[in-house]
Amino acid sequence: MRVLVLAKEGAQTDAAAPPRPEAMAEYQKFNEELVKAGVVLGAGRLSPSSQGKRVRFEGKKRTVIDGPWAETKELVAGYWLWQVRSLDEALEWLKRAPYDGGTFEVREISQHEGA
Secondary structure, eight states: OEEEEEEEESOOOTTOOOOOHHHHHHHHHHHHHHHHTTOEEEEEEOOOGGGOEEEEEETTEEEEEESOOTTOSSEEEEEEEEEOSOHHHHHHHHHTSOOSSOEEEEEEOOOOTTO
16 A cells, blocks of 8 residues: 655744754664665645645636645645555554644555556
């Protein structure tokens, strides 16, 4: 099964402080474990919402909305795309992550015919 792990942030700034070198080393070690286990299919950190765009669909009308979006309480800041045997396996991997705070959402990617 493929799952998408979404890293959430309560507030995003254009000049977010980079992680401490020690913390970065822990993150890299964890990511290396995921890669060696064949779990990671893709990963990335998203730019701040101030640099993003949304497209709203209303019938035939399309409206482009510039970020940041004040009404958003939890922004997606980054993601992993994982290949795992089960949702429980994904949760076990995620619980091993070296984070001191934050919220992560794990969702199965639906498999549709022809997709």
